[in-house]
Amino acid sequence: MRALAWLLDSPDLLDADAPHWQGRIATTGPVTPEVDARLRALDHDPAELDAALGPRVYTRLGLYAEKLMAFYFQQQGRLLAHGLQIRASRNDTVGEFDFLLDAGPDGAEHIEFATKFYLLQGEAGDRFDALVGPNLADSLGAKMRKIFERQLELGAHPAAQALLPRPVVRARALVKGWLFYPAGSWPAMSGVTAGHCRGFWCALEELDTLGADAFLVLPKLQWLAPFRAAQADAILNRAQLHAELEARFESSPSPVLVASVRAEPGCVEEVERGFIVPNDWRARAEARRAQDTTRNIVW
Secondary structure (H helix, E strand, C coil): CHHHHHHHHCCCCECCCCHHHCCCECCCCCCCHHHHHHHHHHHHCCHHHHHHHCCCCCCCHHHHHHHHHHHHHHHCCCEEEEEEEEEEECCEEEEEEEEEEECCCCCEEEEEEEEEEEEECCCCCCCHHHEECCCCCCEHHHHHHHHHHCHHHHHHCHHHHCCCCCCEEEEEEEEEEEEEEECCCCCCCCCECCCCEEEEEEEHHHHHHCCCCCEEECCHHHCCCCCEECCCCCCECHHHHHHHHHHHHHHCCCCEEEEEEEEECCEEEEEEEEEEECCCHHHHHHHHHHHHHHCCCCC
C-alpha cells in the first residue's frame, strides 16, 4: 500500500509544463480526499490489493509498479486495457500499450508508464544523457527518446487498429522515480520537476564521508517509497555496511541502494537514501557516456 501511495502522491519525475516535453508528459496530480480515504482503507485492510497483485512473486520493479497502477486505474473506472501487446505477425511484436484509459466515448488515452532511477554523472544542464542507470544500461535521455519516438507512436501503427477498444486520441508518458546526485550536489535541471525525489551517490571508498551510522540495504521491491516499518532486523553501522558492500562488489559490479535510517521504539524510518557504487564505477560511466556520444545520441 505504501508503494501505491508513493506512486500516486510522489512528485512526477518530469515537469509536465516544461516546453521540452511538448505536452506529452502525464501527471498523477494531487491526491484527492476520495483517493486518500481509499488508501487509508487499504492500509487498514489490504485484501483487495493483495488479490489484485495475486500470488506471483515479483522480481522486476517496473512490473510491480505497473500492477499497482493498473489496480488504481481499475478502481477509478478508467482502465480500458493493460499490457495490450501488438503484433504485426505471429513472431513480430511491434510493441505494447502499458495502459489505455477512458478518454470519453470516442477515444482512449495511451499512457506509457515508467519508474526509473538515475545517477547524475558529469555536468547537468539540459543533458539528460548525463543521468545514467546504476548498471549503465540506459540514461534518462535514451529512455525518453525511445518513449517519444517509438512507444507513444504505437497507436498509429496499422497492426494496432484492429485491437484497440477505441481510437487513441492522446498519448503521454507518466514517469515516476528518483534521481541521485554526487553527495552534496543538487543541481537544477530544466525539464525535471523541481521537487522530484532525490538522493545521493558515492563510491565505496567515500563511504566514510557520510554522516549517518545506521543503514539498511534496500531490496529492489522497496525502492519506491521511503522505508518505514515497525522494526528492521538488518540495520548496519558504517563499518558493517562497508564490509557488506565490499563482499557484494567482489561478485557483482551492480551499485547498491541503501537508506540511512532513524530507529526509535516501534518505528524505523528512512532519513536519506543513496546508491553506493564500486570504486571503478565513475570510470566505467565516463567510458560508456563517451561511447554513446560518438553515436550521436545526446539529447
